[in-house]
Amino acid sequence: MNKAIVYTGGEVAAKAGLARGAAGTLAALTTSEKNDALLAMADALVVHEQALIEANAEDLARGRENGTPSSLLDRLALDSSRIHAMAEGLRQIALLPDPVGDTLEVLDRPNGLHIEKIRVPLGVIGIIYEARPNVTVDAAGLCLKTGNAVVLRGGSSALSSNRAIVGILHEALAATVMPPAALQLIEDPNRSSVDEMLKLNGLLDVIIPRGGASLIQNVVQNATVPVIETGAGICHTYLDAQADPAMAEAISLNAKVQRPSVCNAMETLLVHRSFAREHLPSLAESFRRSGVELRGCEETLALVPWAVQATDKDYATEYNDYILNVRIVGSTEEAMAHIARYGTMHSECIVTGNAEEAAKFQQGVDAAAVFHNASTRFTDGFEFGFGAEIGISTQKLHARGPMGLPALTSTKYKIYGTGQIRG
Amino acid sequence: MNKAIVYTGGEVAAKAGLARGAAGTLAALTTSEKNDALLAMADALVVHEQALIEANAEDLARGRENGTPSSLLDRLALDSSRIHAMAEGLRQIALLPDPVGDTLEVLDRPNGLHIEKIRVPLGVIGIIYEARPNVTVDAAGLCLKTGNAVVLRGGSSALSSNRAIVGILHEALAATVMPPAALQLIEDPNRSSVDEMLKLNGLLDVIIPRGGASLIQNVVQNATVPVIETGAGICHTYLDAQADPAMAEAISLNAKVQRPSVCNAMETLLVHRSFAREHLPSLAESFRRSGVELRGCEETLALVPWAVQATDKDYATEYNDYILNVRIVGSTEEAMAHIARYGTMHSECIVTGNAEEAAKFQQGVDAAAVFHNASTRFTDGFEFGFGAEIGISTQKLHARGPMGLPALTSTKYKIYGTGQIRG
Numbered sequence: 001m002n003k004a005i006v007y008t009g010g011e012v013a014a015k016a017g018l019a020r021g022a023a024g025t026l027a028a029l030t031t032s033e034k035n036d037a038l039l040a041m042a043d044a045l046v047v048h049e050q051a052l053i054e055a056n057a058e059d060l061a062r063g064r065e066n067g068t069p070s071s072l073l074d075r076l077a078l079d080s081s082r083i084h085a086m087a088e089g090l091r092q093i094a095l096l097p098d099p100v101g102d103t104l105e106v107l108d109r110p111n112g113l114h115i116e117k118i119r120v121p122l123g124v125i126g127i128i129y130e131a132r133p134n135v136t137v138d139a140a141g142l143c144l145k146t147g148n149a150v151v152l153r154g155g156s157s158a159l160s161s162n163r164a165i166v167g168i169l170h171e172a173l174a175a176t177v178m179p180p181a182a183l184q185l186i187e188d189p190n191r192s193s194v195d196e197m198l199k200l201n202g203l204l205d206v207i208i209p210r211g212g213a214s215l216i217q218n219v220v221q222n223a224t225v226p227v228i229e230t231g232a233g234i235c236h237t238y239l240d241a242q243a244d245p246a247m248a249e250a251i252s253l254n255a256k257v258q259r260p261s262v263c264n265a266m267e268t269l270l271v272h273r274s275f276a277r278e279h280l281p282s283l284a285e286s287f288r289r290s291g292v293e294l295r296g297c298e299e300t301l302a303l304v305p306w307a308v309q310a311t312d313k314d315y316a317t318e319y320n321d322y323i324l325n326v327r328i329v330g331s332t333e334e335a336m337a338h339i340a341r342y343g344t345m346h347s348e349c350i351v352t353g354n355a356e357e358a359a360k361f362q363q364g365v366d367a368a369a370v371f372h373n374a375s376t377r378f379t380d381g382f383e384f385g386f387g388a389e390i391g392i393s394t395q396k397l398h399a400r401g402p403m404g405l406p407a408l409t410s411t412k413y414k415i416y417g418t419g420q421i422r423g
Numbered sequence: 424m425n426k427a428i429v430y431t432g433g434e435v436a437a438k439a440g441l442a443r444g445a446a447g448t449l450a451a452l453t454t455s456e457k458n459d460a461l462l463a464m465a466d467a468l469v470v471h472e473q474a475l476i477e478a479n480a481e482d483l484a485r486g487r488e489n490g491t492p493s494s495l496l497d498r499l500a501l502d503s504s505r506i507h508a509m510a511e512g513l514r515q516i517a518l519l520p521d522p523v524g525d526t527l528e529v530l531d532r533p534n535g536l537h538i539e540k541i542r543v544p545l546g547v548i549g550i551i552y553e554a555r556p557n558v559t560v561d562a563a564g565l566c567l568k569t570g571n572a573v574v575l576r577g578g579s580s581a582l583s584s585n586r587a588i589v590g591i592l593h594e595a596l597a598a599t600v601m602p603p604a605a606l607q608l609i610e611d612p613n614r615s616s617v618d619e620m621l622k623l624n625g626l627l628d629v630i631i632p633r634g635g636a637s638l639i640q641n642v643v644q645n646a647t648v649p650v651i652e653t654g655a656g657i658c659h660t661y662l663d664a665q666a667d668p669a670m671a672e673a674i675s676l677n678a679k680v681q682r683p684s685v686c687n688a689m690e691t692l693l694v695h696r697s698f699a700r701e702h703l704p705s706l707a708e709s710f711r712r713s714g715v716e717l718r719g720c721e722e723t724l725a726l727v728p729w730a731v732q733a734t735d736k737d738y739a740t741e742y743n744d745y746i747l748n749v750r751i752v753g754s755t756e757e758a759m760a761h762i763a764r765y766g767t768m769h770s771e772c773i774v775t776g777n778a779e780e781a782a783k784f785q786q787g788v789d790a791a792a793v794f795h796n797a798s799t800r801f802t803d804g805f806e807f808g809f810g811a812e813i814g815i816s817t818q819k820l821h822a823r824g825p826m827g828l829p830a831l832t833s834t835k836y837k838i839y840g841t842g843q844i845r846g
Contacts, residue, residue, distance in 0.1 A: 253844075385532060400833050
């Protein structure tokens with residue numbers, strides 16, 4: 001992109017202020033008003049497909065000039081089919097039930113007070129993310145559907161695309177009752193604009209980082225606005241002594257190689273000693289055939305001579321790649337201790353035919369999702385049936401695991417009295 | 424207290440580590456095991472009443488030496504009746520239903536996966552608070568009941584009392600199956616021990632500050648551990664044109680003077696112009712008779728000549744005292760705009776006989792608790808029927824409003840498969 005970009009001071013606070021100003025209007029919209037806006041947004045993306053592709057070409061050209069790796073360029077690229085997929089995503093969100101306004105609790109007190117706990121929007125959500133322009137559409141759709149205003153701060157490498165997308169969505173919103181100000185894009189590509197967002201207490205109600213570990217850690221370490229931490233996944237699969245060998249192989253291979261780059265993929269395989277003696281050599285062979293490099297403990301190396309020695313650092317690494325740690329343990333307790341030490345409380349699995357061991361593992365492992373006899377790859381909002389996902393929370397407050405629409409809401413107590421005072 | 428206190432380095436991290444180590448054991452305890460521990464704690468406080476009073480006398484003596492105001496000394500003081508009340512509080516917590524283990528959601532997926540969302544403890548909770556020693560007992564009871572380990576950091580002015588309390592509770596726990604390590608007291612009176620707690624990600628799952636605005640702001644501004652913000656309350660009561668005059672007087676007086684020092688007391692009275700003309704002079708007189716100083720807008724001063732002029736800063740102040748701002752407005756919308764500008768999203772009230780105005784107010788005001796025709800003083804865990812309260816959340820994540828036991832829990836998905844892999 002060759003156009004000069006002029007940033008006037010205060011972009012971040014000003015746009016967050018505009019979003020805050022729109023939040024009240026947004027919170028009062030009906031479900032059908034919000035859905036109409038989402039459908040108008042979807043239509044507009046398709047109508048302006050060509051302009052979007054041209055804006056995206058600017059990002060791609062700049063990326064190539066800067067020597068961006070082809071895998072990142074691929075994530076950045078938009079074509080007709082991806083644009084239609086983004087539009088379809090908005091249409092899907094429009095079809096989902098609206099959690100806002102749901103009554104979650106009713107309390108009738110002896111003094112006659114009638115108390116209702118109602119779902120309300122969070123208010124203004126800040127989303128900080130990386131290169132993929134589809135996140136711009138997806139995050140906007142999920143936030144607006146739940147009556148939240150949203151301040152987006154995408155990666156600078158996708159700035160032209162994001163600006164084009166938000167321009168198109170603003171134009172679409174202008175023809176609806178949803179205020180375009182509810183959707184804001186921070187255009188300042190400097191890191192300082194992120195730093196500023198992280199401190200906007202009073203204007204932002206929550207920040208959700210979506211991206212790699214360093215982006216997330218920067219947000220967690222520096223935000224004074226409440227954060228929902230997402231993403232980091234050092235996931236384990238434990239093959240118990242009584243695991244079915246065929247199931248153990250199917251689940252562990254799926255957890256590693258079906259899509260190694262994602263947070264719910266397995267990074268370390270824990271194997272009970274007796275299972276390992278009989279089955280690890282052939283299982284290792286299957287991983288090798290799938291192109292997976294194995295890093296093992298001493299006992300693993302004795303059974304799988306071609307594996308390399310795993311270090312303590314390896315056990316603490318989210319590879320997101322065709323690399324797998326293998327460690328042999330003597331019991332479910334030992335597997336659980338390893339997970340407690342190295343896990344990120346994302347997704348953990350035990351494969352066993354023994355119900356007691358499974359129950360012990362599912363009770364004792366502290367993670368968002370604990371599987372018995374199924375691949376960790378199922379930790380996903382769509383796979384859970386939520387119809388959408390804003391991310392996978394790895395913290396324990398507010399939301400844990402895949403976050404669907406209700407994770408983007410708060411609550412409010414409405415109390416109905418007839419003149420009650422406190423004695 | 425005259426004993427020399429020796430602090431070895433690393434007290435905070437070491438104690439948080441011990442609490443973390445106990446969290447797994449604690450999470451697996453049954454409800455009756457936890458209740459037995461709470462009852463043992465209650466009994467021990469009563470048995471060791473004399474020792475507690477002696478330790479408390481050290482704090483009081485030091486406080487007097489330091490010129491601590493008598494209102495603070497009163498909050499610090501323990502006598503037999505207060506010790507029995509603390510013990511009774513623990514017994515009440517033991518009687519409450521245990522939320523841990525509750526199944527919140529069951530999802531059966533087309534691929535045969537059976538998914539259960541289960542309540543689990545948060546893990547390790549840090550509580551940072553001020554002088555009142557009863558918070559030590561109360562917070563410990565609420566956290567342990569919900570299977571959480573707890574790291575307490577009370578005010579240094581109550582250190583002798585807190586150390587005595589925790590010593591007694593540890594001795595009581597040693598005779599139960601609950602590990603004493605689950606309850607930790609930070610004894611280092613320096614501010615640096617608070618700063619250290621705020622950054623203990625991985626050891627602490629959440630920090631809950633309980634105390635005044637500056638304590639809470641320090642935690643919010645500096646913590647990297649997730650925080651549940653509590654407490655600050657600039658609460659408003661709006662008397663609509665169609666308010667019943669007797670009800671308006673009863674509710675607004677109660678909201679101000681029944682206990683002015685607490686967060687759910689009213690700080691600003693908003694009055695519709697037509698109601699004010701007829702009723703504000705006599706209402707103001709009632710406040711005056713109750714010892715309340717009024718600070719009013721220009722229109723208020725015209726009706727209540729003895730009131731002083733309110734400033735913008737007054738509207739933004741939580742007095743917690745016998746002082747009240749009064750502002751005359753022309754509509755519910757104007758009242759709502761004032762609240763949006765100066766409120767702290769705690770508790771707000773409309774008094775009106777007009778259902779439409781009430782509905783507009785309850786929908787449009789963004790606060791944890793929005794009352795129609797009842798005093799804001801009812802925002803309270805006991806008044807809501809929760810049987811306990813760890814604080815009143817004024818943030819929108821995780822918990823909002825009075826926090827009972829469920830606010831001290833997180834969730835976990837247990838997923839039951841039969842070999843499912845992702846395609």
